[in-house]
Every structure is written in structure tokens, then in C-alpha cells.
Amino acid sequence: MDEKKQQPNEEEKKKGGSLKVSRRGFLKGMGAGAIVTTMTSLPVPSVSEAAALPVGMKEAVVQLTVNDRAYRLRVKSNWTLLEVLRREIGLIGTKKACDRGNCGACTVNVDGKAVYACSLLAISMEGKKIVTIEGLADGEKLHPIQKSFSEHGGYQCGFCTSGQMMAAKALLDKNPKPTEKEVRAALAGNLCRCGAYPKIIESVLKVGAKVKEA
Numbered sequence: 001m002d003e004k005k006q007q008p009n010e011e012e013k014k015k016g017g018s019l020k021v022s023r024r025g026f027l028k029g030m031g032a033g034a035i036v037t038t039m040t041s042l043p044v045p046s047v048s049e050a051a052a053l054p055v056g057m058k059e060a061v062v063q064l065t066v067n068d069r070a071y072r073l074r075v076k077s078n079w080t081l082l083e084v085l086r087r088e089i090g091l092i093g094t095k096k097a098c099d100r101g102n103c104g105a106c107t108v109n110v111d112g113k114a115v116y117a118c119s120l121l122a123i124s125m126e127g128k129k130i131v132t133i134e135g136l137a138d139g140e141k142l143h144p145i146q147k148s149f150s151e152h153g154g155y156q157c158g159f160c161t162s163g164q165m166m167a168a169k170a171l172l173d174k175n176p177k178p179t180e181k182e183v184r185a186a187l188a189g190n191l192c193r194c195g196a197y198p199k200i201i202e203s204v205l206k207v208g209a210k211v212k213e214a
């Protein structure tokens with residue numbers, strides 16, 4: 001994978017401020033309300049105007065439901081979901097690395113499935129339920145997955161972490177008590193350049209273990 005692309009870019013530095021944050025602050029910043037969801041000020045035509053766009057259109061208006069919030073946006077037909085989430089909506093917790101479906105850094109959940117946002121066109125997302133890392137925490141309260149990654153050291157540089165967590169969420173929502181083999185299979189599409197796999201797997205298994213205890 002391109003090493004350069006693993007580093008936070010200028011856009012993230014600007015939006016994220018200082019990169020020196022506490023472990024809890026870091027996880028919150030990736031998922032809680034700390035990242036403000038900003039709508040673009042694009043003038044958006046009404047749905048009836050959008051419907052009137054010609055076949056072979058170069059752009060259209062779509063309504064995306066992201067983290068239970070509806071966004072009406074004008075998108076180009078070649079814009080990926082990743083581009084729209086990060087650039088148009090401002091949800092930069094979803095990371096861009098390979099941008100070609102190889103690494104899993106951009107993983108989000110669409111209708112409950114873990115998918116690569118860099119490999120889906122935003123224009124095809126109308127009516128789907130999209131959840132990003134920002135949708136995990138409940139206000140100030142971390143999601144159990146975020147808590148577990150924090151408690152069990154499930155990351156090093158953190159660049160792959162939001163994708164790992166979203167892959168874990170899709171698994172745990174369907175299978176709250178996965179075996180190690182199931183966790184490994186579910187996260188197989190998410191690469192970690194730091195090689196933090198043992199701790200990542202442990203973090204996901206501990207979420208399941210808590211469900212077992214409850």
C-alpha cells in the first residue's frame with residue numbers, strides 16, 4: 001500500500017487540529033459527535049427537478065441517509081461514496097488510503113453490511129442506510145466496540161481503525177458472540193500496516209465476551 005497515503009493529509013490536519021490527543025479523545029474524535037457533520041451549501045434542486053435530468057446524466061440529486069440523518073446532495077455520477085462522505089458531508093473519520101478496494105480503510109456499513117466506500121458510487125446509495133464511524137458513539141458515550149479497542153489497545157497509528165471497527169460492527173450486529181475464526185474472517189478485508197492484528201482481534205472478541213457475560 002502507498003505509504004504516503006497512510007499519513008493524515010492536510011485536510012485532516014486542518015479539520016482535526018492537533019494530532020496529539022489522548023487515547024480516549026482519539027477514539028471519540030473518530031466516532032463521537034466531535035466531528036461536526038457539515039452540509040455543503042450547494043443549491044439543491046427539488047426531487048422533481050432531479051427526476052427530470054436526462055438519461056446519461058453527469059450529475060443528479062440523491063438523498064443519502066447517513067448515521068440516521070438525511071442529506072440531499074447534488075453528486076456527479078462518478079463520485080464515490082467515500083468522496084461524498086469526506087468532502088461533501090465532512091465525515092472524515094472514514095479514511096482514504098488505497099482508493100481502489102484493496103485495504104479496507106474506507107469501510108462503512110450499508111444496510112448492515114461492511115463495504116468499501118471507495119468502491120461504491122454515491123449515486124447508487126439512495127434509500128440505503130449508511131453508517132460511518134461517526135455514527136457509533138452515542139453522544140459522549142463510546143460504542144462498546146470503541147471502548148474495547150481503547151481498553152485492549154486495538155490500534156497503533158490508528159489509520160485503519162475506523163475501518164476495522166466498522167467491519168467489526170457489521171459482524172457483531174449479526175453475530176454478537178463470534179468465534180476467533182469468525183472475527184478473523186470478518187476482518188480479513190481490513191489491512192493494518194502496523195500489524196496490530198492480535199490486539200484488533202482481541203478487542204473484537206472482548207466485545208463478544210461481554211455479551212456472553214451479560
Ligand code: FES
Binds near residue numbers: 095096098106
Ligand atoms: S481506501 Fe482502501 S479499500 Fe477503500
Ligand code: FES
Binds near residue numbers: 158
Ligand atoms: S495501520 Fe496503523 S493501526 Fe492499523
